[in-house]
Every structure is written in structure tokens, then in C-alpha cells.
Amino acid sequence: MIQPFNDEYFMKQALEEAKKAYEMGEVPVGAVVVSNNQIIAKSHNLTEKLNDVTAHAEMQAITAAADFLGGKYLKKCTLYVTLEPCTMCGGALYWSQIDKIVFGATDEKRGASKHNGVYHPKTNIVSGVLGEECGKLIQSFFENKRK
């Protein structure tokens, strides 16, 4: 059976969000939250525009998804994010009790998986979906910045 709505499909949507961030001069990280194969929240990093270190793509996606659902827990949802969540976002995802987190590129420096027990024990973590493409976008952003 053809399954059009797989992890790659939704990661592509997150990548589209990341590209919007890139064009705005923001570190290009994008995210979507999916419930029942439907995207219920889309976001990208806005730390520069909002002058706010907490405005990571994931944080906004959590807030928007909870707003859509009318409840603060995301128990049956999946977050797709182009970069591995940092400790802040991993901690927020813990509180959300989200069912699944799928990320693209790995964050060697601030990735939440550097610490045990940041994620909720019931949350499934999938890594490396379109990882190369997601990582290249971020690399290219920082290379351009250095020029």
C-alpha cells in the first residue's frame, strides 16, 4: 500500500518552514506537529525577529498545537523538526507528553539526547529523517554568515 503521509513527507513540510527562517536571516530550523496525519501546527525559528531566545521552532509548535487542540498535552501527536531539539525544547516536549519526535540533523553541541531523561519515557524518538538535507541548510546558513 502506498502511504503518502510518512515521516519523509512531514519532514519535507518542516524543511519548508526552515527555508522560511533562512530567508529571514534566522537559524534555519523548522517544525510541524501532526495529529491523525494532519498538520495542526507549523513554525520556524524566530529568535532574531522576536529578540527572544525561547522562540525556537519547537516551542512555538508546541504552543500552537496545544492551542489548536484546546488542551495542553500532545499525547497523540508527532513533532517533526529539522534539527535535533535542544535541552530547552526537549524539556518542553517532556511536559507536553508528545507521542513521537522525529528530527532531521543531529545537534552535537546542544542536542537533548546528550542528557539522559530529558525526554518523556513514553515518547518515541526517530532521528536522521532527511538528516543530510536538513543539516546542509543549517551549514549553508552559517557559511554565508561567516562571509
Add this chain to the structure above:
Amino acid sequence: MIQPFNDEYFMKQALEEAKKAYEMGEVPVGAVVVSNNQIIAKSHNLTEKLNDVTAHAEMQAITAAADFLGGKYLKKCTLYVTLEPCTMCGGALYWSQIDKIVFGATDEKRGASKHNGVYHPKTNIVSGVLGEECGKLIQSFFENKRK
């Protein structure tokens, strides 16, 4: 010399914020951000009212302080918070590069100090300021909830 603006003084202001949360049926945690002996942000937990797991006192305080200062870093600021920051808030405080964090009660379950490297290496951490009073407020909240 009498120093009226010490850690206890500012923690009392954070406690006043926590009491506002208590009265609203929110887990009673309050915070203030101080710069040059001036309170530049006040907040308390609003996760229930906003239906948002990210609406911890610290997260709002970081956002409000950055807004006041017109820049996203809180390098010369101190955060006073009645309960030890969780991993999410600790991760956010890392990004803020805040100078000092003073907390009241310890959080044995989700405190950021359970993990090494959540806080910024340049951030000074002071614990236990009015810790008993801060902890009792939270205890009393959960005892009342169980009734």
C-alpha cells in the same frame, strides 16, 4: 552598610508572584528578573490558564526581560525563582546567557541540576534562598488539590 536589595529581598518579590499563581489554581511558582538592582520582569506560572506547558514562570520572565532590554541576552541579569528551574527552563536560561540564577526550593524530580551542562558555564547558581517558604507554598498547593 545596610544592603536592602539582597537575594532575600528579591526572592520575596518572586514569592509574591508565586502567591498570585496559587490563587489562580496554578502550581505556585513565581519569578523576577533583576538588572542593576531593578526588577525588570515579573511573572508566575500560567500553564493552566494559557493551556500551554511552556508557560512556566521562568520562560515568561526571560521573554519579558529581553523585551524590556531590547535584546535577547540577559548577560548582566539575575533571575530569582521560587522553585529550581526544570530542564526546559534551565535550557532557556542557557541560551539567555544570564549572569546569575537564584532559586528557592529544590526540585528533586525535574530540576535542571540533575543533568550536567544544562546551565551556561558562566552562570552562577545560588540555591535555597527562602527555600522553606517557597517549598511550603507548593506543598500546600498539592495537599489542597488532593483533598
